[in-house]
Amino acid sequence: MSVRNGREFLSIPGPTTVPDAVLQAMHRPAVDIYGGELIGITDSCLADIGRIMGTTGRTYIYIANGHGVWEAALTNVLSRGDRVLVLESGRFAAGWGGMAEVMGVEVETLPGDWRRAVDPAALQSRLQADRVGAIKAILVVQVDTASGVINDIPAIRKSIDAAGHGALLMVDTIASLATMPYAMDAWGVDVTVAASQKGLMTPPGLGFVGVGDKARKAYETAGLRTRYWDWGLRDGQAHYMKYCGTPPVHMLFGLRRALDLIFEEGLDNVLLRHRLLAGAVRDAVAVWSTGGVLAFNIPDPAQRADSVTTVIVGAGHEPRALLDYCRNKCGVTLGIGIGDLEGKAFRIAHMGHVNAPMILGTLGVVEMALNALAIPHGKGGMQAAIEGLARAVPA
DSSP states (O other), X not given: OOOOOSSOEEESSSSOOOOHHHHXXXXXXXXXXXXXXXXXXXXXXXXXHHHHHTOSXXXXXXXXXXXXXXXHHHHHHOXXXXXXXXXXXXXXXXXXHHHHHHTTOEEEEEOOOTTSOOOHHHHHHHHHHOTTOOEEEEEEESBOTTTOBBOOHHHHHHHHHHTTOOOEEEEEOTTTTTTSOOOTTTTTOSEEEEESSSTTOSOSOEEEEEEOHHHHHHHTTOSOOOTTTOHHHHTSSOGGGGGTSSOOHHHHHHHHHHHHHHHHHOHHHHHHHHHHHHHHHHHHHHHHGGGSSEEESXXXXXXXXXXXXXXXXXXXXXXXXXXXXXXXXXXXXXXXXXXXXXXXXXEEEOOSSOOHHHHHHHHHHHHHHHHHTTOOOOTXXXXXXXXXXXXXXXX
């Protein structure tokens, strides 16, 4: 017996639910890639990605996922033998560093763990010890999708400046852009990377890079540049070269509509919606955790992301049973634990095209599963989420 028939809920942290309006915008014939409306769509998308990133610098659109724009960023500012410093706070900064290592870049990791944000003081100490400026770039994620942590990018910038170090600050916003505040120029970020399939509510397949002045200077001597990723080749007037070939026509139709939805709601309102819905999830998990089995992966409330919550399952219980129940019995797909948390956690996404009914429905199914599987948990998590939202969204 199941109660899953009906619209399924995708509650994984990417790809997220694509709005019907975005899917409809993509459902149209192809157009001329050398002129006409597509040129205007490209120009407006590049400008609006910059608005969301908070930069007046150049932006680029790649036919790539997030891993692709990791490589795009690295190749345009580094040379073989350069050293980068990876700031550990989960899985994905390390993945970015691993990509650099394959390309012949020397990779050093500032040790952290999967339960805490990057320590700015530790970063400052390490940079002060680098008296010859061997470290050319610092790689960090704003939100790590695996651990659920939010890193304090302004504090990291402050530590770099306090150390008097000249390394580029390169930030992955794949799991945070359009879900949490981000201000590339104001925060002193040199390179920003992002992707389409999370807060930007577009199917996977587009990656974005924002570039500041310091990164543009580094580009001039970068020895890893290749034709496809090269910023300079994409700066020309020919629309064809904005994509180093055929543009992703239908993805651009979808992206344009997704950006319109963000600005119609208002970016500040989008961020507030994410914060309130994340708060509802945290209210529920806080109550469930009093049963002694479930726990936040990130103990410090100030370090929990507004895009995804990672929940540890302990005391000998298997998260797979809960994941299977939610999906097979109720039609709700939760995120699995990945990396160091594989088989130890589940993740609830609250990013992108998401509203109160979707979050409350997901939480209700999780609480239903906890009861059905006799997993010890504090009672009333769902009620706590409802009451928290009712306070935050008054009549």
